[in-house]
Amino acid sequence: MIRCILFFKDRTHKPDSMMDNKILLQKAAAAIRAQKQSAAMQLAEMFLERQPQWHKNESCTELAAHISHFIELICDCMHDSTLAPLARFFSSAALEKVKRGIQLSDVLESVMLGKLCLSTAIMRELPSGEERDAILTAVELLYIDINKITGEKYSELLTQQRNAEHERTKLLLEATRSITNFTDSQAALDHLARVISETLSQGFCIIFLRTGGTKGLSPLASWGHESEGYQRCFDGVRLCTKGSTITAIGGKTFGLCSLNSEGFAVAQDIPKQINSESMAMFPIYSSTNCLHGIAMVGSATPDYVIAPKQKELIEGILHTVSATVELAASVKEKERQLKESESLRRVANLLLQHPETKIHDVHTVICDEARSIVQGTGSSILLKEGDYLHHSCGTGTPQPPISTFPIATTKYGQILQQRKAVIIKDAQKEIPEDQRSNLVQAMLVVPLIECGNPIGLLLISNKENGFDFIDKNIMELFAGQATLALRNVTLAEQSDKLVVAEERQRLGRELHDSVTQALYAVTLCADAASRSMALGKEKVATEQLHALRGMAQQAMRDMRSLIFDLHPPELENEGLVGAIQARMNSVEIRSGLNAKMFVNGEERRLAHSTEEEMFRIAIEALSNATKHSHANNVSVTITYEPELVSMSIKDDGKGFAIEQLPTGGMGLRNIRERANKLHATLSIDSTENDGTTICVVVPVTR
Structure with a gap:
């Protein structure tokens, strides 16, 4: 390997006037073509040694074959005295290299190594002398222009890539930050649809997610429709995970169905738009890598085609916020279930209780x-x-x-x-x-x-x-x-x-x-x-x-x-105590009976059905005291406690023997039946010639 080329030091050397630059470069091209195979192999070895990170997947022979093609391209430029073929090659190759992450310094080093190998090939092929020096100088001047073209092209692409990455990062950060800042799950999904739709010209986005017990996907958020009518059409569309009507990014297929005639028209149109690439569907995967939903993205611009970079950006946004989308959808589903449960509970309470x-x-x-x-x-x-x-x-x-x-x-x-x-x-x-x-x-x-x-x-x-x-x-x-x-x-x-x-x-x-x-x-x-x-x-x-x-x-x-x-009107207006007192004033006291009312605890209203049954028990007992016991005195005592209410009716009449408890005329059977309806505890205490006490204890809730 030649470590130094001495003539590079003398950049003031000018070729003889009889040897113009075009002829010199043509001779250089002929000399390089004669040494092309050895030069390509030498350059391949240099690349593998100096830049192994970019060429580790290629063998020396494979790399030399690629370099041989490039050397032939350089020779064409020298022979025709134009860099146009090389500029076109850089336009296509540079984009691929930038995508792979190759930096400008790496590219310029590759150009320098190429010039070194080609200069070595010229020196091997041509005898030393003034003409060879002039040819080498012409090649060096040519490479100055090559370096300039290469630097400008790669700098432009790297700047574009950096700007694109900056914009992508900005969008990803905005999407992540904005959707996680929303407390309302629906607002979060709507905002995500808006962010995605704005990646396209006149874009729109509909987010379909799994809901409830169905295996299909329903539209839960959308943004960017041309009209409310168009949005309603999309809202009537459902996606089925088993079907082959349309294909999403990544190859997963879906079937389409509709809930109404408007949705049917849209469902018929979606496959056409996807085939024309003006619309695409992007899977949304959950944290467990299960399909959680679909983002359907398209543009209202005529003949619009979604570019690969745009697809990549949308995929990145969805991947970044997929966990948040899953959480928002889960919250929305819980809200729906809660609403349904609350409605069913409300109906049950109203109708059954x-x-x-x-x-x-x-x-x-x-x-x-x-x-x-x-x-x-x-x-x-x-x-x-x-x-x-x-x-x-x-x-x-x-x-x-x-x-x-x-x-x-x-x-x-x-x-x-x-x-x-x-x-x-x-x-x-x-x-x-x-x-x-x-x-x-x-x-x-x-x-x-x-x-x-x-x-x-x-x-x-x-x-x-x-x-x-x-x-x-x-x-x-x-x-x-x-x-x-x-x-x-x-x-x-x-x-x-x-x-x-x-x-x-x-x-x-x-x-x-x-x-x-x-x-x-x-x-x-x-x-x-x-x-x-x-x-x-x-x-x-x-x-x-x-x-x-x-x-x-x-x-x-x-x-x-x-x-x-x-019809005791006081029961509804005054409650249990007032109704019993009114009854005693109207009947027992007018009959000459000494009737008294006592209340213990804080009086409160009970359920209407409870008060009515207790009132009926009281008047049955009072009637017995008036008609059958021939009592002179009767008292009613009501005691209010937190979880129960007790009522005692006591008279000083003739009483009766408990073992011979009557079941008919004195209304005791009715008292038992009403106590059972209240799930109450009933006790009857009576002794002949010593009066009767009837006590009922009713469990209640406040």
Whole structure:
């Protein structure tokens, strides 16, 4: 290897006027071509020694073959006295070298080593003398221009690369920082879609993620659509992980489906845009390297093609924020589940814990909550009655055009018989005109099933972007809850009717046992007094009239008691204590009984049903004390404690033997039944000729 070329020191040497520069370079080219193989091998050995990091994957022979091509290119430039071929070569080769990370200093060193090898080849081929020195000088001057071209080209590319890397890093940092700063998961996803869309001219981005129990991908965030209508079209599109309609970056394929006619049009257009490279799909992988979603990115600019650098940038952004996207999507899914659970809980509390709710109110609540859960605009209930479905309730719009649908001949009857929820994407085409409103677009129809038998349908209409698998799942759960509520309120109404019937029977018995008998006795006594007067027995007649007055007064007391028991207004207005006190003032005290009321603890209102049952127990006990025990004194004591309320009714009447406890006329059976309804503890303490005490302890919650 030549370590030094002495003639390089004399850069003031000029060739003879008879030897112009063009001829010198042509002779140099001829000399180099003669030594090309040895020069290429020598230069290959130098590269492997000096720059092993860039050539470690090539053998010396392979590298020499590449260098031989480059040497031939240099010779062409020398022969034709132009650097244009070399400039074109640098334009293509420089970009590849910059991508590999080769620095400008490495490139300039390669040029210097090439000049050294070519100069050595000239010296080997040509004899020493003035002409060879002139040729070497011409080659050196040529390499000055080569160095300049190389430096400028690589400097320009390196600057562009540095600027691009700076912009890429800036975007990545902004995307990472901005999305992690959002506390609202939806806002974070929307901002990410915006950042990605801005990497393209007039770009747009839709982020599809897994949601709920479905294996498909739903659009959860988007940015950059030309219009709201276009965005709604995309919102009606779903991606299926099993399909081959479109291919994402990385080779994974997806199928397309739509929830409405607008979404169908977009689904048909997406494969064309992907094939033309104006749109691309980028997988979003979770932290466990499972597919978590897809970013669909495109441009509204006509004939736009997404460049490889842009694809690389978008992939980098998604890779950087994939964990945050997964977290945001998880939060959004939890929010959706929480909303659904809260709605179901609200319905359960409202419908199942309040048996006094009227059935029409229950229907209204079901319709309102169904619309709210899946964001429909109208909902209605069709209940089965014989061979027909009757429209029982509806809220919002649209509503069915008629109130009765034959099960055997209508679309709704068909769905009822199939007993499966159905999503109707285009109601105007799928439902006959006489069975649907002209305003209905999409519809979700869910059967109401009770003990395996369909009892009706729940209809929800016109969700903005159509109903999907998640809506269907949640409404099937809701329908089960609604069916229980309908059953509960129906049983409650039946129970109320039985209670009314029992109360009527009780009042009939009371009227027969007390008022009717008293009035019959009054009639008999009046007849007897009349006969005594006719016979001139005035003293006997007077006694009989006194007895008649007592019987009439007793009948009035019995009637007043029955009227008060039938409708005690104080119970609703004043509560349990006020109602019992009013009863004693109206009946017991007027009857001459010494009746007193005592309250221990802090008085508070209880559930209406609890207060009513305790009031009925109290008046049964008071009636027993007045009618049967012949008591002179009676007291009612109510004690309020945090988790229970106790009530004691005590009289000083004739009492009875516990072992011979009566079960009929004195109303003790009614007291037991009411105590059982309250899950209360009942105790009855009585001794003959020493009064009776009835105590009931009722568990309550505050």
